[in-house]
Amino acid sequence: MPIDVAAMGKSSRTFHRDPQTVKSRPLRDRVLELEAEGEWIVHRVPEPYVELENKFGRVKKVPLGHTWHHKSCGQCGHIPGYSTSIFWLHRKLGLDYRDPRDQTSCTAWNYYASATSNSAAQAAVALRNFAAAYETGYFPLIHCATSYGHYKEVREELLASPQLRGEVRRIMEMMKKPMVMPEEIVHYSEWVHAARHQVAAHKVLDLSNIVATVHPACHYHKLVAEDAIYDPDIYGGQRTAVVTATLKALGAQVADYSTWFDCCGFGFRHILVQRDFTRSFAVQRKIEVMKEEANPDVTITHDTGCVTTLDQSQFAARAHQRKVGIPVLSEAQFCALAMGAHPYRVCQLHWHNTETRPLLEKMGIDHQARWREFEADVERLKRGEIEYLTWEDADA
Amino acid sequence: MGCETSKYAAVSYEEKLRLFEQVKGDERFAHYLYGCYECGVCVAVCPSARFYDFSPRWIAQALAREDADLVYKFMNEDVWDCSQCFSCDKCPRKNSPGGLITILREVAVRNGLKSAKDALEGYGRIIYKIMSTGTQVAPDMLQPAAFPDWGPHVKEISENLQWWRRALPPETLHTTETSWDVSEQTLRELYLIWHVTGVMEMIKEVDEGLHMILMDVMEEKLEEAGFDLEATEED
Numbered sequence: 001m002p003i004d005v006a007a008m009g010k011s012s013r014t015f016h017r018d019p020q021t022v023k024s025r026p027l028r029d030r031v032l033e034l035e036a037e038g039e040w041i042v043h044r045v046p047e048p049y050v051e052l053e054n055k056f057g058r059v060k061k062v063p064l065g066h067t068w069h070h071k072s073c074g075q076c077g078h079i080p081g082y083s084t085s086i087f088w089l090h091r092k093l094g095l096d097y098r099d100p101r102d103q104t105s106c107t108a109w110n111y112y113a114s115a116t117s118n119s120a121a122q123a124a125v126a127l128r129n130f131a132a133a134y135e136t137g138y139f140p141l142i143h144c145a146t147s148y149g150h151y152k153e154v155r156e157e158l159l160a161s162p163q164l165r166g167e168v169r170r171i172m173e174m175m176k177k178p179m180v181m182p183e184e185i186v187h188y189s190e191w192v193h194a195a196r197h198q199v200a201a202h203k204v205l206d207l208s209n210i211v212a213t214v215h216p217a218c219h220y221h222k223l224v225a226e227d228a229i230y231d232p233d234i235y236g237g238q239r240t241a242v243v244t245a246t247l248k249a250l251g252a253q254v255a256d257y258s259t260w261f262d263c264c265g266f267g268f269r270h271i272l273v274q275r276d277f278t279r280s281f282a283v284q285r286k287i288e289v290m291k292e293e294a295n296p297d298v299t300i301t302h303d304t305g306c307v308t309t310l311d312q313s314q315f316a317a318r319a320h321q322r323k324v325g326i327p328v329l330s331e332a333q334f335c336a337l338a339m340g341a342h343p344y345r346v347c348q349l350h351w352h353n354t355e356t357r358p359l360l361e362k363m364g365i366d367h368q369a370r371w372r373e374f375e376a377d378v379e380r381l382k383r384g385e386i387e388y389l390t391w392e393d394a395d396a
Numbered sequence: 397m398g399c400e401t402s403k404y405a406a407v408s409y410e411e412k413l414r415l416f417e418q419v420k421g422d423e424r425f426a427h428y429l430y431g432c433y434e435c436g437v438c439v440a441v442c443p444s445a446r447f448y449d450f451s452p453r454w455i456a457q458a459l460a461r462e463d464a465d466l467v468y469k470f471m472n473e474d475v476w477d478c479s480q481c482f483s484c485d486k487c488p489r490k491n492s493p494g495g496l497i498t499i500l501r502e503v504a505v506r507n508g509l510k511s512a513k514d515a516l517e518g519y520g521r522i523i524y525k526i527m528s529t530g531t532q533v534a535p536d537m538l539q540p541a542a543f544p545d546w547g548p549h550v551k552e553i554s555e556n557l558q559w560w561r562r563a564l565p566p567e568t569l570h571t572t573e574t575s576w577d578v579s580e581q582t583l584r585e586l587y588l589i590w591h592v593t594g595v596m597e598m599i600k601e602v603d604e605g606l607h608m609i610l611m612d613v614m615e616e617k618l619e620e621a622g623f624d625l626e627a628t629e630e631d
Binding site (some may be wrong): 071072073074075076077078080082084087088099100101103104105107109110111112113114115116117118120121123125128132149156159160161162163167170172174176201218220222223225242247261262263265266267269270272273275278279280281285312315316342344345346350351353374377378381382387388389390391393394 | 421423435437441443445446447448456476479480481483484486491498501502504506507510512515516517518519522523526527530531532533534537543545547549553556559560561562563564565566567568569570574575576577579581582584586587588589590592593594595598600602604621626
């Protein structure tokens with residue numbers, strides 16, 4: 001018997017969380033306590049910030065500007081329009097940010113794939129990056145959901161273990177860097193969520209005919225679940241509000257599907273060396289179910305691995321006549337397009353695999369003209385007329 | 397298959413117990429395992445359980461029962477099927493089967509188990525990239541031979557790579573060998589972390605050749621930076 005997906009969204013139950021009923025102590029209190037004991041410096045969320053509600057009904061401060069962008073390997077390496085769109089949104093909204101070179105990967109993709117590391121190394125990598133941000137005065141904003149999830153894990157481990165803190169302190173002293181823990185671990189999609197009404201105020205496209213499905217990233221809402229943002233007005237407070245609330249603010253239609261909780265199939269090691277699993281899961285448990293139950297114009301997610309997996313896995317499935325063909329974007333790219341960003345100079349959609357042109361047409365974007373402009377840019381680069389494409393070129 | 401352990405009958409119980417004690421000795425172990433209601437929620441939400449003969453519940457229960465034989469079997473086979481998505485953190489008993497698997501994998505790597513070497517075969521280039529450059533999936537890894545199932549668009553990217561990377565407005569992204577431009581000092585600090593936390597020793601256990609290559613890359617830069625490796629060895 002097929003699942004009645006429409007009924008899933010019609011529940012009259014709304015979850016209002018009362019933080020007084022939560023048994024665990026707020027993470028922020030424990031972080032600040034260790035500061036008072038001289039264990040580390042707490043990097044405060046800069047003003048202006050937006051107060052959002054986390055899964056336990058507690059306030060989470062999300063900074064709007066003055067942010068240090070902790071980039072993602074997979075985004076920058078293979079889907080660079082993702083990171084570029086995040087930066088572009090900041091520029092268009094007039095928000096101050098830093099794109100540092102003094103940043104390493106969180107290295108968690110490798111850790112979850114191969115286990116060729118350990119708690120001390122992972123915590124030291126995290127705190128080295130946090131210290132680098134602190135030294136600039138800019139607050140870390142984390143682009144990748146796995147970095148975000150892993151740093152939340154690292155924070156828990158450090159809070160629980162004086163021995164681990166001691167090990168990491170020894171390493172930080174060797175590097176002559178301070179022990180720093182941010183007041184909040186903030187994912188970029190929380191920033192987008194906080195800024196969604198500003199984004200919507202700047203939109204130049206009518207998106208009311210666009211149907212989108214949402215894939216929430218596992219390491220965002222399942223791993224150390226407390227930090228994730230919830231809102232009683234979105235899914236009755238039963239699922240994370242990020243991404244969905246943004247799409248609604250932009251005026252797009254959000255369609256539901258029964259396997260929304262399932263992971264995308266990324267698997268960390270599987271996407272790299274055992275992709276038969278990744279492809280099968282992504283297609284059979286996500287894309288085909290979305291197609292069958294919602295038939296969306298696009299699926300929107302908020303993580304590196306999810307965009308990669310859901311997008312790239314559809315190519316081979318075509319050969320097996322599977323029901324695929326849903327373009328996959330991050331909400332940062334979708335917001336940028338809505339605000340008039342160039343689909344190739346900014347959103348860099350030519351790095352994506354599944355066809356995006358029907359979506360662009362439906363959004364009212366002349367993709368042929370925009371592609372010709374991008375090709376002309378590349379010709380200018382080849383002729384040596386310009387060394388790189390600049391932000392000014394991107395908006396020309 | 398399943399919970400059959402006879403394949404490992406030749407391995408002494410003492411050896412299995414030694415490895416199990418390392419698992420239990422990990423500080424995280426007590427925070428990841430509280431018991432089991434046998435409700436099966438972890439299996440219901442697990443992507444790997446749908447495609448492999450794999451069950452996060454078996455693993456949590458074997459660890460809770462301290463069944464060293466079964467834990468050894470899981471450490472050698474099942475743990476590498478896990479997707480590390482942490483859907484199983486939905487456990488009503490607050491277990492983290494995914495977290496337990498992270499520990500089991502770490503012990504397998506640290507002890508150089510053949511199964512860990514087999515599972516990581518073909519993965520060395522990824523470890524090399526992340527450990528030596530500070531970013532993992534670099535643009536130049538998008539090669540048709542590496543991703544044949546992603547279709548001809550990978551070829552198109554690889555052929556246009558240097559121009560398409562220059563056609564990115566953020567200045568840090570004009571790279572092909574790394575995901576972004578990482579400063580030299582930042583890299584040296586990363587190398588220091590790998591050395592003083594015992595990660596280099598872990599690499600040596602699973603891939604001696606890779607260990608030698610990484611040491612070649614790192615040692616000179618660490619010395620240039622004034623880090624005395626002998627003085628910084630893990631206590």
